[in-house]
Amino acid sequence: MTSEAARALGEDLALAKSATTGSGTVSAEVVDITDTGVNLSVGGALLINVQCSDAYRNRKAGDWVAVKLGAKPVVMWRLGADPGPLDENTIKSLAKEVSLDEQVVRAATWGTTAPSGTGWQAATTPYVRKNAEGKVELYFQLAAQSDDSPTAPPDRAPKPVTISPTDTGTWRGGRPDDYASYPTQGDWTGRGNRRGGFFYGTKIASACAGKTVSKMTVKFTRRTGSGVNAKRPLHLYLHNYSAPPSGQLSLADGPDELLSLSAGATGTATLPASWRSQLASGAARGLAIYASGSRDYLSLSGGSITITFS
Template sequence: MSSDVRRALGEDIAAASSSAGGVATVSAQVIDVTDTGVNLMVGGALLLDVSCADAYRNRAAGDWVALRPGSRPVVMWRLGADPGETDADTIRSLAREVTLDEQVVRAATWGTAAPSGSGWQQATVPYVRKNSEGKVELYFQLASETDPSPPAPPGRAPKPVTISPSAYGTWRSGRPDDYADYPVQGDWTGRGNRRGGWFYGTAIASACSGKSVASMRVKFTRRKGSGVNGKRPLHLYLHDHNSPPSGQLDLDAGPEELLSLSVGATGTATLPASWRSQLASGAARGLAIYASGRSDYMSVQGGAVTITFS
């Protein structure tokens, strides 16, 4: 942040704090979400890791928020339309998942006498089975049907799975770089461009075997102290290594700039359909990053892949 921008920001905050009516907040836009707060753009200045009140939930880049200035600024709440309808849809979706997770049969009882109450039909042959999710299914073959059976509930897609990398690393000049603890792209010192990789063995292909993949999303965090503070893109590639190679890390499909992050930020990228097909089949085994020069230099951690099915 330049001294002119700092001065202008300080003047704006001081004016807001001392104005008639005691205005206690200023508007700011979220640039990225971090592990401890958010990165904000305020009057052309980038503020890093600003803390957030508990009232600010479901944080996302692009949000406009109310910022309480001070020696330790705090984001108080999100500005914008009432999120009630969106929240209702989310709650309804979660409630459905919880319901499906519970046992379908309300009660399974027996005795030597006929059951009490109305609506019962006599079953001549009962059938029972356990499905792939461990849920009990009952079917009763009737001698005669006086009340039609309700339709069987539709099946649902397999639950999403999240696969974390079994290993990761950085390569420079055709060999592993022992001076980098996490995957790195670019070159900050002029000693040569780095490329980083995440390795999953056969876990991704095994998780997708026999299933129809709807999407794959990968989560990354840009580490602090690497490159410029502003948003820079990750240059993503596929690779075909089960584990870290002793020589060069080969780059296959790519690059794709699916995600840009400011320093300390966490974000999620949706992989292209062609990439998820290659990973699901085992033709590709993992993900990599590579850039040239200082412009997009960064160190990145994370790499957990979440797979959803249809």
């Protein structure tokens, strides 16, 4: 461990100890979200993976929360405005999405006699087809029309898809580094800078073929025990490999610091339009991380890419 890294780690530990020796309830800011809790800033100290009560839902970085201090701090609830209106909009959006997933035909029946009731029109030729989503579409050609046809709903964009890496790895000194369990950037021990890679085969380009891509996001989790606990930026690059190379992992476009994470945190970044275009076309195949020195040393898991179409 370098002297700079040791000093930073000592500061983190000292601040965390002083922040948890009190009691009662205090307010704190959420720095990041982890798999099982949150990272908090309390009195200048960074507390890692603090557990949360069920009352604190829809967690996100930047929230102010009430924290019960003690040997094991617990987040009790969110401070601020009532999130009800936001929840209502989310529910309405989900309800619309579900309704569009259902067939638009209310009933399909038949018999040997004419249907009962009013409003029926005799169809001379029926047409049926299945659209790209697998939904049935019906069209009836009429000999004479007595009522206007309802307007067919517009075609929806293809549903978003999420693609997970088929493989990952770390390189140091121009070759794979078998000592790193997860993709890693930087140098913690003074033995050389590491670079990590996330590989997707040809799945990204295949998912985008024939479609218009409007957005790509990538989700990472920063591993605990990799570097200092404080937020550090991910130095992201593109690469052109479908699978891990046996030699050096060469970097393409980048670096771009799209996301910063504290230890144990999970975050999502939106890829630049130019990167999105290259990945969709197959000109680029995956993502990489690389940093120099110990300041931004970290390891990552995850790497799933979510593609949204229009």
